[in-house]
Amino acid sequence: MSDTTVKKPYVKPSAVAGETKSRALIAGIPARAFILAIVVIWTIPTLGLLVSSFRTQIAIAETGWWHGLINFTDFSQWTIANYERVLFADDMANAFFNSLLITIPSTVIPITMAAFAAYAIAWMIFPGRKILFVIIVGLLIVPLQMALIPVLRVYTRHGINGTYLGMWLAHTGFGLPLATYMLYGYISSIPKSILESAHADGATPWMMFTRLVLPLSIPAIASFSIFQFLWVWNDLLVALVFFGTRRPIVTTRLAELVGSRGQSWHVLTAGAFITMVVPLIIFFSLQRYFVRGMMAGSVKG
Amino acid sequence: MKKLLQIGVMLVIMLAFSVPMLMAGAQAERTVEATNPTGNPWTDGQDLSGTEVILFGAYVDEDAARFRTAMEPFIEQTGIDVVYEGSGDFEALITVRAEGGDPPDIAVFPQPGLMTDLFNQGHVIDLRDWMSENDLRDSYDESWIDMSRHADGAIMGAWYRTSVKSLVWYPPAVFEEEGYEIPTTWDELLALSDQMVADGYTPWSIAMESGGATGWVGTDWIEDIMLRIHPPEVYDAWVAGDLRFDSPEVREAFEYLEEIWMNDDYVLGGAGSILTVPFGDGANPLVMSPPRALLHRQASFITAFLPDGTEVGPDGDINFFYLPQIKPELGDPVLVAGDIMSAMRDRPEVRAVMRYLATGESTRGWLEQGGFVAPHADVPLDWYPAEDRPYAEIVQNADVVRFDASDLMPGAVGTGSFWTGMVDFVSGDSLDDVLPAIDASWPR
Structure with a gap:
């Protein structure tokens, strides 16, 4: 089966006359202005953080970040010391490496498992699958904080506390319900006729899964990868409980930089932008799938 | 299709690459050597070199580094590796770790109220099992010992750092x-x-x-x-x-x-x-x-x-x-505040570290770097750098010390x-x- 049979040709609504087009443009101005206003408001905190991250500790303490923009030419306030402090902190390179080592498997494992599970629940007929699905969806509302102590007890008994394996398992467990639910919504919306014809051609469930369902679900898988990656990358709580601080990861190292009494919070401004880099790379490389995937599960067949 | 295969291969490689690192971690383990592991006042004449004691507290970054420096003399003399882990979320985590069966060997409590709670739940060890009150009196004034005493008479920990509030x-x-x-x-x-x-x-x-x-x-x-x-x-x-x-x-x-x-x-x-x-x-x-x-x-x-x-x-x-x-x-x-060291697990090497922490000598490495006032009475004023001596004098000259x-x-x-x-x-x-x-x- 080639890709072209799967993809539907995308027709641009370009057959509209030029006149109606310009009229539509004028009618759209208030909406566009509104969207622009929201975008600006939404971006202001990030802008403030960005400006602050280049200002000295004294400047941050004395005046708001907008003073930095108003008196832009006052160069005594500008500095890259915050970035230096974070980038060249002890163990920062190690922390990035360890964070990746935790985040990548913690993204891949739950998605793989969730894809299998979603396919099985959506398309394979076995007793109890409805109940199984209800249980999985029910687990969505269990806050992970509730599981910390019981899971830690199990980990301590088996000696996987503070290991990478423990982190992968924890994030897999915490991520699976949502992943399964989202992928189920998407996979169950695949037209029945496609799978039936494949079945008629003699395809096994495994072949249908790997050759049909997986390629068709790439948008959903990609968008959930972004969610899960961001969640694991930015996680501090699970890391503190199950991984400890003996081996640094980005979030725990950054939390340490702030100091015992939070006195160096100004380095967080720079830290925020530095840690943002990796998720941004992930986001932009998967972005073309993201918008399509946002509708994952919204329309069910 | 090809793309999927590529992703699959990448995953397998990634997993294969990370499995050997499961237990080892990205940081090399350091080795500790002591020339004469029994010639010290803390291990009771036992050779405990090669063992490890884990401390967990709220000191992070610079404070954590200074604390580690203060532990160096002990590590050199006994061969016991003192590992310090710090987190700004200590208060929340220590409860979770104690309940989850994964307490550190020694916890550095920034406030005694939490320590008392964990003592009442049976997670903190009574120091009187390990050392006599007279031993403690060699290094602490009576008011400090009183402040570490539980209502039932138990000594819940040894004071390590104080900050002067007045x-x-x-x-x-x-x-x-x-x-x-x-x-x-x-x-x-x-x-x-x-x-x-x-x-x-x-x-x-x-x-x-x-x-x-x-x-x-x-x-x-x-x-x-x-x-x-x-x-x-x-x-x-x-x-x-x-x-x-x-x-x-x-x-x-x-x-x-x-x-x-x-x-x-x-x-x-x-x-x-x-x-x-x-x-x-x-x-x-x-x-x-x-x-x-x-x-x-x-x-x-x-x-x-x-x-x-x-x-x-x-x-x-x-x-x-x-x-x-x-x-x-x-x-x-x-009026003071301070950090108190409480033992949560009983092993010979943990006892040795606690004995060390209960002496003024254990604070020397930190107070020489500044920003530290020791509650220990056996710390001479001239160990302090000039800028910290006034704080230490206020504590030592106080008519009444209260937490x-x-x-x-x-x-x-x-x-x-x-x-x-x-x-x-x-x-x-x-x-x-x-x-x-x-x-x-x-x-x-």
Whole structure:
């Protein structure tokens, strides 16, 4: 089966006359202005953080970040010391490496498992699958904080506390319900006729899964990868409980930089932008799938 | 299709690559060697080299590095590796780890209330099983041992670091220029404040905002005043819950506080700004040029929040004096806070580390680097760098030392209604509402 049979040709609504087009443009101005206003408001905190991250500790303490923009030419306030402090902190390179080592498997494992599970629940007929699905969806509302102590007890008994394996398992467990639910919504919306014809051609469930369902679900898988990656990358709580601080990861190292009494919070401004880099790379490389995937599960067949 | 295969192959490679690192981790394990592992006063003549003791506390970054330096002599002499893990979320995590069966060997509690809770749950070991009280008396004054004692007599830990709370910060340059004298009584302090107002200054910078913990700055003031207007027995009864908040004694303390806090001429930004300024920014107005306020009462740790390059000392940008006494017959009491080391697991090497921590020698590596005051009585003053000696002198010269009351009270009060009560009081609620509400929340 080639890709072209799967993809539907995308027709641009370009057959509209030029006149109606310009009229539509004028009618759209208030909406566009509104969207622009929201975008600006939404971006202001990030802008403030960005400006602050280049200002000295004294400047941050004395005046708001907008003073930095108003008196832009006052160069005594500008500095890259915050970035230096974070980038060249002890163990920062190690922390990035360890964070990746935790985040990548913690993204891949739950998605793989969730894809299998979603396919099985959506398309394979076995007793109890409805109940199984209800249980999985029910687990969505269990806050992970509730599981910390019981899971830690199990980990301590088996000696996987503070290991990478423990982190992968924890994030897999915490991520699976949502992943399964989202992928189920998407996979169950695949037209029945496609799978039936494949079945008629003699395809096994495994072949249908790997050759049909997986390629068709790439948008959903990609968008959930972004969610899960961001969640694991930015996680501090699970890391503190199950991984400890003996081996640094980005979030725990950054939390340490702030100091015992939070006195160096100004380095967080720079830290925020530095840690943002990796998720941004992930986001932009998967972005073309993201918008399509946002509708994952919204329309069910 | 090809793409999927590629992704699959990448995953397999990634997993294969990370599995060997499961247990090893990305950091090389260091090896510890001791030339003579039995020739030390801590291991009871046993050779414990090669073992490891894990400490967990709230020191991070620079503090953590300094603490590790202080452990070096012990590691060199005994061959026991002392591993320190720190987290700013210590308070939440220690409970989770204790409950989850994964406690550290030794916990560094920044407040004894939490330690008492964990002791009551059976997670903390009574030090009397390991060493006699006489051993402890060699290195601590009686008041410190009392502060580590549980109501049933158990010793729950060994004090390791203290911070002095009864300090007032001021910019020495302005004092010299205006000819201000350091006040030695409360009346002189108020007279000085009036003089500053007359000279066109704002005397006090008071900053209380501390997120979910907003209120502790106020409780510190009340505690300091309580120690200065009543004998220590009254303070102890108040901490134990025998003296109610809604009593003439505590009311009197609030009235002293009101005299300064509720005077809009005294407080920078007026009383209304007390709640909104972060406590860490409280001393900054003193070091701005020109200074926007001249007095700030805060513990010794405030220096960590000052802008980089600020010099502390009689000739520096900022200096401190002892918060003056109110009633001369009560002498000079000192309000302290501090960290206490509690053992949570029993192994010979843990006992050895605890013995080390209970001696002044264990603090030397840190106090020589500055920013540290040891509660140990066997620490000579000349170990301190010159800038820290005044703090140490205040502790050692104190007539009465008492621990921050809010840290000793039950959590519902000490980190709950006492804090919120202070916030309500500053917001303008009357004492007739605030004090009975705190009493009502006391678990009895």
